[in-house]
Amino acid sequence: xxDLAERLRGSGYRLTPQxxxxxxxxxxxxxxxxxEVLAAVRSSASAVNASTVYRTLEVLEELGLxxxxxxxxxxxxxxSTRGPEHFHLVCRNCHRVRSVDPDVASALxxxxxxxxxxxxxxxxxxxxxxxxxxPSPSGDTA
Amino acid sequence: xxDLAERLRGSGYRLTPQxxxxxxxxxxxxxxxxxEVLAAVRSSASAVNASTVYRTLEVLEELGLxxxxxxxxxxxxxxSTRGPEHFHLVCRNCHRVRSVDPDVASALxxxxxxxxxxxxxxxxxxxxxxxxxxPSPSGDTA
DNA sequence: TTGTATGCAAACATTTTGCAAAGAG
DNA sequence: CTCTTTGCAAAATGTTTGCATACAA
Numbered sequence: 001x002x003d004l005a006e007r008l009r010g011s012g013y014r015l016t017p018q019x020x021x022x023x024x025x026x027x028x029x030x031x032x033x034x035x036e037v038l039a040a041v042r043s044s045a046s047a048v049n050a051s052t053v054y055r056t057l058e059v060l061e062e063l064g065l066x067x068x069x070x071x072x073x074x075x076x077x078x079x080s081t082r083g084p085e086h087f088h089l090v091c092r093n094c095h096r097v098r099s100v101d102p103d104v105a106s107a108l109x110x111x112x113x114x115x116x117x118x119x120x121x122x123x124x125x126x127x128x129x130x131x132x133x134x135p136s137p138s139g140d141t142a
Numbered sequence: 143x144x145d146l147a148e149r150l151r152g153s154g155y156r157l158t159p160q161x162x163x164x165x166x167x168x169x170x171x172x173x174x175x176x177x178e179v180l181a182a183v184r185s186s187a188s189a190v191n192a193s194t195v196y197r198t199l200e201v202l203e204e205l206g207l208x209x210x211x212x213x214x215x216x217x218x219x220x221x222s223t224r225g226p227e228h229f230h231l232v233c234r235n236c237h238r239v240r241s242v243d244p245d246v247a248s249a250l251x252x253x254x255x256x257x258x259x260x261x262x263x264x265x266x267x268x269x270x271x272x273x274x275x276x277p278s279p280s281g282d283t284a
Numbered sequence: 285t286t287g288t289a290t291g292c293a294a295a296c297a298t299t300t301t302g303c304a305a306a307g308a309g
Numbered sequence: 310c311t312c313t314t315t316g317c318a319a320a321a322t323g324t325t326t327g328c329a330t331a332c333a334a
Contacts, residue, residue, distance in 0.1 A: 108250045117274040132259040
């Protein structure tokens with residue numbers, strides 16, 4: 001769908017092949033780092049520059065077409081906003097990442113709004129911890 | 143208090159002046175990046191190396207004396223575990239950071255435990271969003 | 285004395301920047 | 310045509326590593 005073209009023009013941006021490719025890559029990859037997006041775009045066809053990926057992800061996020069979150073201490077990951085909104089659970093032990101329905105957190109959001117005048121950006125949220133059934137308390141990545 | 147000495151030895155580590163200085167700096171600074179810790183330690187006295195700061199913060203965190211969280215897209219911040227446990231609210235607009243009592247999130251933690259077999263690491267949690275009364279919806283740092 | 289810890293310098297990973305050339309509208 | 314976007318190369322930022330030396334126990 002050419003949501004992309006319209007959204008871009010609506011904000012004074014231009015439609016370029018790079019932007020199309022990068023958005024498509026994010027949509028296909030699920031949760032991908034800029035590097036992974038770069039690799040995907042490159043294999044998929046032409047050569048695109050890393051800085052273009054960074055700049056484009058920034059634009060796409062501004063337009064609300066993608067979002068980023070931090071699922072590790074390393075590079076951020078980007079995902080499309082086309083699917084349902086969600087937040088993330090990340091297990092420090094097995095590194096499994098789960099997407100959770102916002103409803104689970106609605107009470108917290110409400111409390112923070114009321115008691116702390118704070119509006120949570122749920123889509124950016126990544127909660128670290130560990131699966132109850134995950135073994136060794138190994139000092140692992142965060 | 144020489145909790146530090148005991149904890150270190152209890153895990154086969156040694157007590158060094160650098161480790162004392164770094165722990166003290168974290169305690170005094172509140173929420174500080176490795177770089178800020180480095181600067182504090184350096185001014186406070188002798189010269190310490192950056193890599194020592196990184197290695198030491200890792201050890202201190204393993205021992206449970208400090209914790210780190212991500213209050214920006216940049217460097218992580220470390221804080222002492224001597225104060226009460228808390229999680230963080232970060233406003234994308236005014237960059238204010240608030241420490242919140244864990245109780246506010248207890249229902250969520252319980253739900254995640256029950257419904258997702260997931261044990262949240264609350265001390266690492268930083269929730270982004272914006273103060274309700276913060277003005278402009280400027281596309282700001284994350 | 286023995287092995288851990290440090291300093292140093294270099295490597296690494298990720299992101300940002302300036303600027304000239306390409307290309308969208 | 311004009312102004313945005315790209316590629317490129319270099320710099321900036323934050324962190325990690327190998328190795329010889331220093332020092333805690």
